[in-house]
Amino acid sequence: MNTYDYNISDIVNKYSRHVAMLSYTYTKNIADAEDIAQDVFLQLVKSNKKFENEEHLRAWLFRIAINKSKNLLKSFWISHRSDFPTENTSIHEKDYDLILSVLELEPKYRIPIHLFYYEGYSIKEISAILHEKEATIGTRLDRARKKLKDKLGSDYYGS
CATH class of the missing domain: 1.10.10.10 (Winged helix-like DNA-binding domain superfamily/Winged helix DNA-binding domain)
Structure with a gap:
């Protein structure tokens, strides 16, 4: 099996916004979404996981982000909150x-x-x-x- 050779810095730069936005659709909280995105990339670094191609890597990042978002929402201390701006700025x-x-x-x-x-x-x-x-x-x-x-x-x- 051929493996996709990736640079973690490039992957973080390319996908961090997407992972955070996906997490935000679950959590509706920017800080939580950013924390989840950091956790996802930390897990990628720690796992030293091999991928077939970039699409496989992207799908893995999204799957981990979804799981971490769901786990956060299941935690007992999380409250229903939203920090999406209520004023129409830009x-x-x-x-x-x-x-x-x-x-x-x-x-x-x-x-x-x-x-x-x-x-x-x-x-x-x-x-x-x-x-x-x-x-x-x-x-x-x-x-x-x-x-x-x-x-x-x-x-x-x-x-």
Whole structure:
């Protein structure tokens, strides 16, 4: 088996923002998401794990981030909180409304939406990352889109 040779510094620079954003979709807390991202890369360094290619490495990073995010949410001391800015500072109002609406979705809808639209994964790739059937991911994406359309209305979707 050929292994993908990677430089940890390059990987951190390339994927730290993506890992933190994915963690944020679970935790809804920037500090927690950043902590999880650091933990993910620390685990990568400690594991000395070998990967077939960069996509395999990326999927592993996301899987670890998801697991660490879920573990944090299960911990007894975590409270429901959000530090997403409530004031519309530099984000266009339409985008701000969409971001807030996505964050209000249940995780089973929010995570596939994030992976599909913000990370560019296909349904097949998302099903592998989340260990769900492709049909399940497709259904969740459809339901999430419907929920977003119902919430945001025709002003956003132009229908």
